[in-house]
Amino acid sequence: MTVARSGALARRLLPVLSWLPAYKRGWLMPDVLAGFALWAVMIPEGMAYAGIVGVPPVMGLYTIVPALVAYALLGTSRVLVVGPDTATGLISALTVGAIAAKGSADFNTLTSTLAVLIGAFFLLFGALRMGWVAAFIPMPVMRGFIEGLVCVTIIGQVPHLLGIEGGSGNFFAKLWSVLQHLPDVAPAPALTGLLSLATLLLLRRLVPHVPAALIVAVAATLLVDLLDGDGAGISVVGALPSGLPHLVMPRIDWVIIEQLAPGALAIVMVGYAEALGGAKAAAMQGGGDIDPNQELVAHGPANILSGLLGGFLVVGSLSKTSVAMAAGARSQVANLVAAVLCFLTLILLTPLFRGMPHPALAAIVIAAMLHLSKPRYLRDLYGRSRWELAVAAVVIAGELTLGVLHGIGLGVLLALLMLIYLTSHAQGAVLGQLPGTEAYRDIKRHPEAITFPGLLIWRAGGDLFFASIGHLGAGVRAALAARRPPVRHVLVDAESVNFIDSSACDALLGVIKDLQGQGISFAVARVRDEVRERMRLAGIEAAIGAEAFHERVTDGIRAWQAAEKAHGARRVPDPARDSG
Numbered sequence: 001m002t003v004a005r006s007g008a009l010a011r012r013l014l015p016v017l018s019w020l021p022a023y024k025r026g027w028l029m030p031d032v033l034a035g036f037a038l039w040a041v042m043i044p045e046g047m048a049y050a051g052i053v054g055v056p057p058v059m060g061l062y063t064i065v066p067a068l069v070a071y072a073l074l075g076t077s078r079v080l081v082v083g084p085d086t087a088t089g090l091i092s093a094l095t096v097g098a099i100a101a102k103g104s105a106d107f108n109t110l111t112s113t114l115a116v117l118i119g120a121f122f123l124l125f126g127a128l129r130m131g132w133v134a135a136f137i138p139m140p141v142m143r144g145f146i147e148g149l150v151c152v153t154i155i156g157q158v159p160h161l162l163g164i165e166g167g168s169g170n171f172f173a174k175l176w177s178v179l180q181h182l183p184d185v186a187p188a189p190a191l192t193g194l195l196s197l198a199t200l201l202l203l204r205r206l207v208p209h210v211p212a213a214l215i216v217a218v219a220a221t222l223l224v225d226l227l228d229g230d231g232a233g234i235s236v237v238g239a240l241p242s243g244l245p246h247l248v249m250p251r252i253d254w255v256i257i258e259q260l261a262p263g264a265l266a267i268v269m270v271g272y273a274e275a276l277g278g279a280k281a282a283a284m285q286g287g288g289d290i291d292p293n294q295e296l297v298a299h300g301p302a303n304i305l306s307g308l309l310g311g312f313l314v315v316g317s318l319s320k321t322s323v324a325m326a327a328g329a330r331s332q333v334a335n336l337v338a339a340v341l342c343f344l345t346l347i348l349l350t351p352l353f354r355g356m357p358h359p360a361l362a363a364i365v366i367a368a369m370l371h372l373s374k375p376r377y378l379r380d381l382y383g384r385s386r387w388e389l390a391v392a393a394v395v396i397a398g399e400l401t402l403g404v405l406h407g408i409g410l411g412v413l414l415a416l417l418m419l420i421y422l423t424s425h426a427q428g429a430v431l432g433q434l435p436g437t438e439a440y441r442d443i444k445r446h447p448e449a450i451t452f453p454g455l456l457i458w459r460a461g462g463d464l465f466f467a468s469i470g471h472l473g474a475g476v477r478a479a480l481a482a483r484r485p486p487v488r489h490v491l492v493d494a495e496s497v498n499f500i501d502s503s504a505c506d507a508l509l510g511v512i513k514d515l516q517g518q519g520i521s522f523a524v525a526r527v528r529d530e531v532r533e534r535m536r537l538a539g540i541e542a543a544i545g546a547e548a549f550h551e552r553v554t555d556g557i558r559a560w561q562a563a564e565k566a567h568g569a570r571r572v573p574d575p576a577r578d579s580g
């Protein structure tokens with residue numbers, strides 16, 4: 001038994017022990033080919049995304065290998081790819097940029113320190129089994145964040161694309177700076193950047209399965225070298241160090257850690273939501289089970305090792321995962337193959353990239369951001385929920401004016417306020433019986449539903465607690481005032497109530513006594529056992545009687561009809577709904 005438990009614990013902590021023994025020989029070739037495809041994408045993108053983070057391109061290469069290996073051993077997704085990311089990379093740059101000057105050695109060290117801190121948060125949240133935190137970023141907020149980030153990132157890359165001086169500040173300040181410097185655009189850098197961007201977009205449209213980023217990076221490097229781009233004013237990457245990355249000790253300064261922590265937490269929340277979405281999407285298409293808490297754990301060492309080896313933060317990437325899946329990846333062996341190829345590139349091939357032009361790297365970033373943008377989602381949201389569209393628009397506006405961190409913070413705050421509002425304003429409704437059935441529906445949505453004179457059937461719209469019970473009481477009173485003839489009995493359908501707290505019990509008991517004082521009886525139907533026990537302890541069962549608890553709404557109606565008959569009241573229901 002002890003051995004079995006130890007084995008189960010080992011497989012839970014190291015998911016590789018579960019999938020590797022079941023690995024099929026026929027998967028090897030597809031995984032190897034997928035590994036080459038990932039290598040072709042991650043090398044140029046890793047160097048390009050380093051520009052977003054604000055660090056030298058070689059740090060992008062340092063980032064890739066430890067992240068791929070760590071996730072392959074610890075992750076629960078078969079094909080999720082972990083690596084540099086545009087969304088969280090910009091948050092990293094802004095977080096570190098508030099402490100150190102971009103381009104300085106201190107900036108690079110703090111960027112790696114931030115990655116270690118992010119990894120520590122991931123591990124902590126995984127140990128506390130807090131995988132549910134991603135649910136607090138709803139999709140409209142996430143999409144609004146991404147759309148705003150697309151605008152902010154692109155405007156930040158335009159100066160590199162055109163070879164002009166960039167500005168600082170929010171989106172509009174950077175846009176104004178670009179417009180002011182347009183007369184300074186030199187033909188050679190601008191032509192290099194624009195041709196690279198056009199080629200990327202054309203290749204992705206016509207032949208989406210080819211490694212467009214690698215093709216453009218190699219072609220631009222060769223052309224700039226052949227045409228003496230340096231002499232024409234085209235900025236290039238320059239010499240990249242070859243060999244193993246050196247160990248970078250994080251800055252253990254509590255003042256600096258305190259300054260980095262808000263950005264680290266924002267990256268963990270945004271990055272985890274993105275990674276979990278990618279893992280679930282891959283699982284839906286390729287199969288497998290995803291453990292949200294283990295995903296948090298897996299992202300911990302991936303970031304810690306990246307930071308210790310001179311890299312920056314990593315998260316699960318849906319775009320790179322899509323590349324792996326399109327190339328036929330069957331397991332994390334594809335990531336391990338890509339890691340080996342990236343390691344060999346770092347050891348042997350970095351001199352080949354010294355002539356890569358910065359306009360081409362900017363084009364790679366801009367193309368990736370354009371691919372990330374989904375304006376159609378916002379158009380669809382206009383017809384589905386204008387309230388949620390407004391939330392997404394506020395997030396976008398916040399990013400463009402206040403900054404990325406403030407924008408996502410504003411989005412999360414709005415999401416929490418929306419959650420509080422929805423839970424405290426349960427959507428109760430007056431119910432009527434659909435003709436010829438025992439189904440009961442909202443009479444506003446179903447005009448054909450039959451109501452019963454003297455009876456109000458009220459649906460509680462959700463859980464009852466201190467913030468929502470007042471809304472239920474107000475809804476019942478408003479419905480009673482609108483009904484003609486006057487109501488003599490209230491029947492509450494409590495199927496949607498999974499929880500009721502003591503405050504709600506006390507308030508509900510007050511409503512019941514108030515109704516009874518007006519000569520209106522009260523009953524409930526479809527009450528869950530836990531909820532009924534709390535009602536019993538609060539004295540509600542004693543106030544209305546155990547017989548007032550019904551298994552079905554139909555049972556409650558029949559009991560009321562029998563009671564009315566016993567008192568000589570008319571028992572036949574009027575099929576015509578009261579216009580009030």
